[in-house]
Amino acid sequence: MVFQDKMEIIDQIRQAANIVELASQYTTLKRSGRRHVGLCPFHSEKTPSFTLDDEKQLFHCFGCGTGGDVFTLVMEKENLSFPEAVRYLAEKYNIPLPERRRLSPQYKKLEERIQKITEDTLAFFRKNLYNTNEGKNALSYLQKRQISDEIIQKFKIGYAMNSWDSLISAFQRQNIAPKDLEKAGLAIFNQAKNSYYDRFRGRVIFPIFSESGKVVAFGGRSLFDAEPKYLNSPDTPIYTKGRLLYGLNICKESIREAQEIILVEGYTDFLALYQAGITNLAAPLGTSLTSDQIYLAKKYATKLVVSFDGDTAGIKAASRAVSLGFEKGMQTNILKLPDGFDPDNFIKKYGIDAYIKLKDESVPGLKFLIQHQKKGMGSQIPEEKTQIVKNIANELGKIPDLIVRDDYIKQTSEYLQVDEGILRSIINKKTEEIPEKEKIRFLPAEEILLKILFRDKGITSRIISFLREDYFKGLKGEPIFKEIKKAYTKNKKIPDFYEFKQTLDKSIYSALSEIQFGENIPHTFEEAKDCIDSLKDRSLEMKCAELDAQIKKLQRNGNHEKSNELLSQKFEIKKKLSMSSQRNH
Ligand SMILES: [Zn+2]
DSSP: OOHHHHHHHHHHHHHHOOHHHHHTTTSOEEEETTEEEEOOSSSOOSSOOEEEETTTTEEEETTTOOEEOHHHHHHHHHTOOHHHHHHHHHHHTTOOOOOTTTTOHHHHHHHHHHHHHHHHHHHHHHHHHHHSHHHHHHHHHHHHTTOOHHHHHHTTOEEEOSSSSHHHHHHHTTTOOHHHHHHTTSEEEETTTTEEEESOOSEEEEEEEOTTSOEEEEEEEESSOOSSSEEEOOOBTTBOTTSOOBTHHHHHHHHHHHTEEEEESSHHHHHHHHHTTOOSEEBOOSSOOOHHHHHHHHHHOSEEEEEOOSSHHHHHHHHHHHHHHHHTTOEEEEOOOOTTOOHHHHHHHHOHHHHHHHHHTOEEHHHHHHHHHHTTSOTTSHHHHHHHHHHHHHHHTTOOOHHHHHHHHHHHHHHHTOOHHHHHHHHHGGGOOOOGGGOOOOOHHHHHHHHHHHHOHHHHHHHGGGOOGGGSTTSTTHHHHHHHHHHHHHHSSOOOGGGGTTTSOHHHHHHHHHHTTSOOOOOOHHHHHHHHHHHHHHHHHHHHHHHHHHHHHHHHTTOHHHHHHHHHHHHHHHHHHHHHHHHHO
């Protein structure tokens, strides 16, 4: 998104979003005048200090100092980056995001070209499966795996010839250069031979489709003992690993209906279950599960059932899924297969009903994590138990919904036989209140000026040139003023205060957030100018004190010439100061 587009979207979101509604997801709020208050979702407290200003659409916690606007709120609570928060809110409030890179026609052209090549390649692979001898071999492999013709058609399975250039030559006949195939992830350049070769060779091809059903990449299973056994397309202009779920284009409706998504590791598990009649399915494909994929799953379902292999790698991947589920607020269960089984060979041996039964008995993520943690650790040994408790508490701390988190804390306390209070104190340790002594206090003039700069933007542009660097040198707000000057020089505009969240120290940001909460009295240009003058006087007084110290030192050393020079400098400053005090009285 270019800057202008981005600002437009952000403004639209800000108008549509309601901070009270958003914050109500995380805590219970009560109205109090033109504000809402509640128990802070960022730290543990007994009396509410989490405050929302309905009018300004801001929040601030007077206990722990967390504050900001709708974006900051979801960034903190949902563990999102700023662009992710924009996407999250845009989706929530039905604001269409402009297509990525919409404004670069070259890039769009490249995407279109790659898309066309990928589609032609799919057609080529499918033809190979039916029209060649090698393809017949591949078909009989699929039959051996008991994959039906109907499934082969539906998922458009194909075959890549066991050749170094079968695809490259086919495209060359249409005047498409290998370089373009390389961009599409289909050819690889060999530097030693200064030539290209096909990426997929001698493999059954499982095309990967976007959510809307466009083919964007391929996965291939080797039939010739080549390594790796499963090979996937690299990232291309139309495909990013970890952003898609295999099969979602076909299964999304059943997933939505069931409000449950079963995740399996790969193509063969997916196809075996699909063929057996389970259609609320998807596969993360090769990579370990990503938060983007959970985000995608959450669009269609409230509950995630992870059905990975029963081996060590599968269990590790399942733990990661639980952790991501916690983070993104998605209920996650683990379907446990006996050791040595994957969904495919399990249903072949025991049938689909046995699998469904295991699914119905799937273990809640928390219980699974605890069991997994306990494995190999003696929960009777105090040090090891402490470690388990800490690990679990760390996971629970990621759950954004406080009510859900509370429920999990209770369960954990039961499973692990640990006092709830102890668990809570471990979880809250990270978000304890800022001790009073660390709180930052601005000078009165500094505080008013900061309010004006961020709130009365009409005045800002008139006074900003009066604000010189030496006026705010050494002030608590120095880093803020510096950022303001920098941003103004760059964009002729002062950003909203929460946009400084990344650049400012936490305690300074908190103090800034707090003063945005003061009474909404409109200020005038003269007031702003007075504040600047007062800061100027202060800087002059400091300069005087500095000179005094230098003069004393010079006199002690008998350097009268230099000390007299500084004395006259000091008188000049004093004169300025007395003029300014006459002006003020
Ligand atoms: Zn707080």
